[in-house]
Amino acid sequence: MPLLAVENLSFAYSHSDVLSDISFNVNRKEIFFLLGPNGCGKTTLLDCILGLLKLRQGSVKFMGKELNGRRPEDIARQVAYVPQSHEKTFPYTVREIVLMGRAAYIGMFSSPSPEDMRAVEEALEKVGIIRLIDRRYTQLSGGEGQLVLIARALAQKTAMLVMDEPTAHLDFKHELVIMETIVELVRETGLAIIMATHFPNHAFYFENSNIATRVALMNDHRFLMAGRPSEVLSEGNLKTIYNVNTRVVSYSIDANHDLKQVIPISTQSS
Amino acid sequence: MPEPDICRPEREDRNKCRAHPWVEGACASYAGFLATYVLGVNTINKNMLYTLLLIGPLACIFVSLFIGRYPISIAIVAKILWCKLSYSTCNISQMHQTIVWDIRMPRAILGALVGGCLAISGASFQGLFRNPLVSSGILGVTSGAGFGAALAILLFDAAAPIYLFAFLFGGLAVLLSYLIGRVYNTTPTIMLVLGGTIVSSVFAALISLTKYVADPADELPTIVFWLMGSLASARYQDIMIAGIPMLVGILGLLAIKWRINVLSMGDKEAQTLGINTRLNKGIVIVCATLATAGAVCVSGIIGWVGLVIPHIGRMLVGNDNRVLIPASLSLGACFLILVDNLGRMLTGSEIPLGILTALVGGPFFVYLLKSTKGGGW
Numbered sequence: 266m267p268l269l270a271v272e273n274l275s276f277a278y279s280h281s282d283v284l285s286d287i288s289f290n291v292n293r294k295e296i297f298f299l300l301g302p303n304g305c306g307k308t309t310l311l312d313c314i315l316g317l318l319k320l321r322q323g324s325v326k327f328m329g330k331e332l333n334g335r336r337p338e339d340i341a342r343q344v345a346y347v348p349q350s351h352e353k354t355f356p357y358t359v360r361e362i363v364l365m366g367r368a369a370y371i372g373m374f375s376s377p378s379p380e381d382m383r384a385v386e387e388a389l390e391k392v393g394i395i396r397l398i399d400r401r402y403t404q405l406s407g408g409e410g411q412l413v414l415i416a417r418a419l420a421q422k423t424a425m426l427v428m429d430e431p432t433a434h435l436d437f438k439h440e441l442v443i444m445e446t447i448v449e450l451v452r453e454t455g456l457a458i459i460m461a462t463h464f465p466n467h468a469f470y471f472e473n474s475n476i477a478t479r480v481a482l483m484n485d486h487r488f489l490m491a492g493r494p495s496e497v498l499s500e501g502n503l504k505t506i507y508n509v510n511t512r513v514v515s516y517s518i519d520a521n522h523d524l525k526q527v528i529p530i531s532t533q534s535s
Numbered sequence: 536m537p538e539p540d541i542c543r544p545e546r547e548d549r550n551k552c553r554a555h556p557w558v559e560g561a562c563a564s565y566a567g568f569l570a571t572y573v574l575g576v577n578t579i580n581k582n583m584l585y586t587l588l589l590i591g592p593l594a595c596i597f598v599s600l601f602i603g604r605y606p607i608s609i610a611i612v613a614k615i616l617w618c619k620l621s622y623s624t625c626n627i628s629q630m631h632q633t634i635v636w637d638i639r640m641p642r643a644i645l646g647a648l649v650g651g652c653l654a655i656s657g658a659s660f661q662g663l664f665r666n667p668l669v670s671s672g673i674l675g676v677t678s679g680a681g682f683g684a685a686l687a688i689l690l691f692d693a694a695a696p697i698y699l700f701a702f703l704f705g706g707l708a709v710l711l712s713y714l715i716g717r718v719y720n721t722t723p724t725i726m727l728v729l730g731g732t733i734v735s736s737v738f739a740a741l742i743s744l745t746k747y748v749a750d751p752a753d754e755l756p757t758i759v760f761w762l763m764g765s766l767a768s769a770r771y772q773d774i775m776i777a778g779i780p781m782l783v784g785i786l787g788l789l790a791i792k793w794r795i796n797v798l799s800m801g802d803k804e805a806q807t808l809g810i811n812t813r814l815n816k817g818i819v820i821v822c823a824t825l826a827t828a829g830a831v832c833v834s835g836i837i838g839w840v841g842l843v844i845p846h847i848g849r850m851l852v853g854n855d856n857r858v859l860i861p862a863s864l865s866l867g868a869c870f871l872i873l874v875d876n877l878g879r880m881l882t883g884s885e886i887p888l889g890i891l892t893a894l895v896g897g898p899f900f901v902y903l904l905k906s907t908k909g910g911g912w
Contacts, residue, residue: 315807341809354665354799356853361796368797369809374790376857421808 266329268457269314269344274323276313283309284486287323290356293424293456296447296476298468298494299461301483302507307461310483311427316340327425341369345418347428351410353405356403359413363388366420388419391454392446397481408439412446419450428460432467448474465503465527468494474523482506498527508532563664584852588861592651592868596643600635602876607631637771645769646835646875647868650840652781652830654859654867656823657841658848659788662856663819664724667849671827671841674731678738679708680831685745685758687756694768697761698777698832703826708734713820723802759877763887764835766875777833784826785864791818792860799856839892840867843900850903870896 267290276284284306291297295438312318314325316332325332327343345366366383370488382501389395392412397405402413411431418426431447442522448471450456460467471478472494480498484506491499503511510530515523601612611627615635618625627634656671664673672678676793683704715730716723742762750754794815797805805812827841850863871888874895878886 312803317803337806338809344807346804346807348804352665352801354661355849357796357854361855363809365797365800368794368805371793373794373815376793381658399746417808425691427807455849527566 268328269459270316270326270329272324274310274325274327275321276309276318277321282486284313289481289488289491291302291389291425291459292477293457294451294455294461294477296315296451296458296468296471296478298478299459299483300465300468300480300498300506302464303307305483306486307483308429311346311429311459311461315346315427329479338369341421343423344425344427345421345423347367347411347414347418347431349430349433351414353410354401356401359389359394359397359402359405359416362413363417363420366417369421377512382422384422385416386414391419391428391450392416397445405511406439408442410441411435412438415443415446415450424455425459428458430434430461430463432462432464444470447471448476451476465494465498468498469525469527473522477526496527503527506533562865564664584858585861588865591865591912592647592872593874595869596640596647599643599646599872599876600639603634603639603879605634607635624907627687640770641774642766642769642875643872645692645774646872647767648774648778648781648836649766649830649837650844650871651835651864651868652785653841654825654844654848654863654870655785655788656827658845658856658860658863659792659795659819659823660841662799663816664728665799665801666728668842669728670838671823672735672838673728674712674824675734676705676827677826677831677836677838678735678742680705680828681762681836682738682741682745683707684761684832684835685742685749688754688757688761689749690743690871698773701832702780702828703737705831706824708738709820709824709828715799760887761835762889764837764889764892765885765887766834766871767879767885769833773833779831780825780829784824784829787818787822788826788860789864791815791822792856795819795856795860835887835889837871837889837892839889839896840871844870847900847903 269291271290272288274284274287275282287310299310301307307320313320314332316325316335316337320333324455332340332343363385364377364381367377367384371377371381386395386398389398391528392415394409394412394416397413399407402410415426415431428447430467432443435443444467447458451458451471465480468478468480478494479491480494482489482497482502489506490502498513500511500513503509508533512528512530513525514528515525517523549610593844600616600769601607601609611631615625615627615632617623618627619632619636653671657669657793660669660671661667662671680701683700683702684697687700690696711730712727712730712734715733716727718726742758746755746758794810797808797810798815798819800808800814802812805815844867845859847865848859848866851866852858852862859875871892874891877895878888878891
């Protein structure tokens with residue numbers, strides 16, 4: 266049984282369709298990418314999976330059980346969310362932020378227990394930032410802040426993470442730090458991940474790291490196609506959805522490893 | 536009920552009205568206590584912190600029994616306290632007993648409740664609305680209550696309807712703000728704030744209207760003084776009645792305090808973290824409104840406490856609402872008792888609380904800002 270099964274999902278704001286007839290599965294230890302131009306409905310699809318929006322049609326099943334319409338704490342024990350960027354309001358400490366990942370396990374009028382505290386430390390250790398536990402998260406760099414949000418999602422102890430452009434606004438190095446962290450997590454904990462991204466090379470990065478990776482190309486509120494990055498991310502398909510001329514190249518780093526990358530060339534039609 | 540005043544010029548024993556030396560001593564030690572309380576909070580462990588937060592208001596209530604315009608010596612106050620608490624009879628003049636036990640004591644208790652309520656609901660709303668500039672009146676409860684009180688002053692000639700109208704209109708104002716904020720069938724924070732702003736300004740206009748039609752000889756000054764806020768009329772029965780919504784609100788907010796942390800992440804994140812945002816927001820709003828409306832209906836409008844005391848709390852104990860909410864409660868209670876004591880000692884006639892809170896609190900806030908560097912805030 267797949268971990269997540271989305272069947273014939275449709276969603277509409279009032280009258281205009283935002284998503285129509287989307288079906289896909291995500292398995293354990295797999296990364297599923299949503300790739301497509303701005304406004305194609307990636308974030309809306311993620312919101313539907315997270316139970317934030319009411320479907321017009323179709324179903325979202327998690328381990329065979331319908332997720333849509335369940336209580337927030339039930340959903341939050343199955344799927345955790347890592348937001349793209351996060352508007353920081355109060356200078357909470359890292360510990361306090363990650364602790365919020367335990368909300369689904371803590372009763373309405375209760376406060377976190379020592380067990381929740383241990384889950385927090387465990388999550389921070391997994392992403393390698395336990396040293397930051399007592400820092401104020403408003404004073405962290407963008408990359409460290411994103412790691413804190415990943416740790417918060419891990420504290421939810423779910424089998425799946427939903428990430429919406431987790432490397433947006435990050436510098437050259439921290440983008441890679443986040444990617445490496447995600448690879449580690451999938452390898453060691455068997456998490457499944459759904460990630461919306463703007464960079465085809467992210468999908469190649471995971472495929473190059475020998476992680477089960479699939480990409481769905483979205484355009485016009487529907488899936489154009491889905492499959493392994495090396496099949497789907499072709500020069501022709503990228504031309505279709507982005508109208509961009511690209512080259513897909515392969516570069517051998519050492520004897521056993523090839524690195525596939527997409528290089529954008531031009532936006533002129535030729 | 537104000538204390539009998541022996542300092543009026545027509546009295547022959549005017550020299551008595553100079554404060555006893557012990558009054559000054561009490562004030563000095565009081566200020567010293569508050570300073571250690573405020574600075575000590577930062578450096579101690581959790582259990583001690585909670586003990587201090589509990590002892591603070593109790594100590595303030597105790598000290599304020601000794602302070603007032605009618606000088607009563609420490610020994611007599613202590614004796615009165617002892618025989619009241621042990622239910623034995625006193626051989627002390629009835630007037631002294633009345634002043635200490637029926638005037639100063641309820642006033643101090645009410646001050647603690649009102650200050651605590653304003654501060655705790657301010658802190659909760661700041662978290663809920665993800666905005667540190669929000670105060671306990673953000674959803675219109677104070678202007679609603681102000682209008683209710685003014686209306687009752689126009690219509691009736693008694694105190695009881697003022698409390699009732701102030702409480703009901705305070706609640707009504709919040710309900711209206713909430714309904715305005717529900718346009719999209721959800722309650723996005725920004726729409727709630729907008730609803731609160733609209734309702735507040737409508738009720739502010741209605742307050743002006745009641746002032747305009749009020750009789751300038753007696754009704755108008757009553758309205759104006761009510762709006763400035765005062766604890767002078769405190770009696771036990773006020774505490775019994777208004778104390779119920781205040782206590783319910785306080786206990787509710789104390790119980791849900793950790794969830795305010797999660798709500799302050801914003802609706803979308805809070806829900807993906809597993810929180811029913813609508814229900815939790817509703818509980819916070821209802822509790823904060825009960826507390827604030829209960830406070831405002833007996834004390835009138837006291838500004839500043841609900842906005843700045845939570846900030847003082849943030850500087851001292853950080854932003855985690857698990858500590859901030861109880862700290863705001865305690866600090867608000869101490870602060871309002873202190874200011875009320877000052878208000879009845881400083882000049883010949885009592886200075887309204889709404890004026891003094893800002894005059895005393897402002898410099899204190901600046902001092903704290905300097906000494907804690909804002910606590911990363």
